[in-house]
Amino acid sequence: MTDVTVEPTSPIEVNSPCIHCGYNLRGLLSDGICPECSQAIAASLQGDLLRFAEPVWLKRVVFGVWLTLFSYLGIFVIVLVVTALPWAWALGWWVGTVAMVASSLLTVWATFCITAQEPRLSLSEDPVLLRRLVRICAVVSATRKIIDDVGMIPLPQTVRQVIEIAGAFAAVVMMFGLLVYLRRFGRRIPGKKLAGSASTLLWVLPASLLMRLVLSWTVGSVPAFPRVGTASGIAEFLVMIANLFTGIGFIYYLIVLFGFNRALSEALASATGEDFEDLDSV
Numbered sequence: 001m002t003d004v005t006v007e008p009t010s011p012i013e014v015n016s017p018c019i020h021c022g023y024n025l026r027g028l029l030s031d032g033i034c035p036e037c038s039q040a041i042a043a044s045l046q047g048d049l050l051r052f053a054e055p056v057w058l059k060r061v062v063f064g065v066w067l068t069l070f071s072y073l074g075i076f077v078i079v080l081v082v083t084a085l086p087w088a089w090a091l092g093w094w095v096g097t098v099a100m101v102a103s104s105l106l107t108v109w110a111t112f113c114i115t116a117q118e119p120r121l122s123l124s125e126d127p128v129l130l131r132r133l134v135r136i137c138a139v140v141s142a143t144r145k146i147i148d149d150v151g152m153i154p155l156p157q158t159v160r161q162v163i164e165i166a167g168a169f170a171a172v173v174m175m176f177g178l179l180v181y182l183r184r185f186g187r188r189i190p191g192k193k194l195a196g197s198a199s200t201l202l203w204v205l206p207a208s209l210l211m212r213l214v215l216s217w218t219v220g221s222v223p224a225f226p227r228v229g230t231a232s233g234i235a236e237f238l239v240m241i242a243n244l245f246t247g248i249g250f251i252y253y254l255i256v257l258f259g260f261n262r263a264l265s266e267a268l269a270s271a272t273g274e275d276f277e278d279l280d281s282v
């Protein structure tokens with residue numbers, strides 16, 4: 001005996017974007033194809049969980065998270081290995097500088113991947129918001145880091161101060177924005193713990209970065225910054241505490257990124273692959 005009932009296909013009654021191109025499928029039959037991109041409509045009616053998301057887009061996001069980890073840890077490991085080689089000594093500070101510049105550039109690339117526009121939102125997303133802000137901040141922040149790392153670019157003091165301040169604040173905003181993205185992904189994995197961790201870091205990490213920034217500014221420990229206060233023992237101590245908090249927050253961020261890397265890769269495996277035959281029975 002079988003209890004499979006064949007339901008008659010009825011038109012989609014609510015606004016549902018095609019996951020591949022964003023076209024609103026409302027009014028179309030669920031067993032048809034999207035009139036814009038000719039992909040099966042059924043694939044777009046699974047809700048917004050990442051395992052049902054557009055695979056090409058999701059792949060880019062997963063790569064972005066992996067690249068973020070690589071730009072922090074991979075480069076660090078490479079520098080350690082290279083400096084252990086005898087001939088590396090002859091290269092002097094070049095090894096470190098090239099690695100730091102590469103790391104900054106990879107961070108920008110990673111940020112663009114993580115904030116890649118999801119096709120299902122392409123027709124409905126407000127174009128100005130978070131994605132653009134995060135990307136601009138990534139570029140500004142990386143520019144400042146590269147100028148600092150290379151060190152010998154002749155710039156007037158005022159220009160240098162503007163870049164320094166803009167870059168430092170951009171880094172804080174970028175961190176906040178990326179964590180907003182990660183929290184959204186966490187909810188769609190769905191991973192309550194990952195989303196919760198992103199939610200915590202979202203406030204703690206930018207706040208500690210900001211605190212460190214303002215304190216360093218007051219103490220005058222950032223060379224290019226105009227000094228607004230006088231160094232005192234207490235201020236120096238507070239800078240140390242802020243540095244410690246930022247350090248711990250950053251290590252936690254890396255651990256959370258590893259978690260996202262794994263969970264998103266699993267979602268991608270489902271989105272690209274074998275699980276797709278389930279759709280036939282829907």
Ligand SMILES: [Zn+2]
Pocket residue numbers: 018019020021022023034035036037038039
């Ligand atoms: Zn479509």
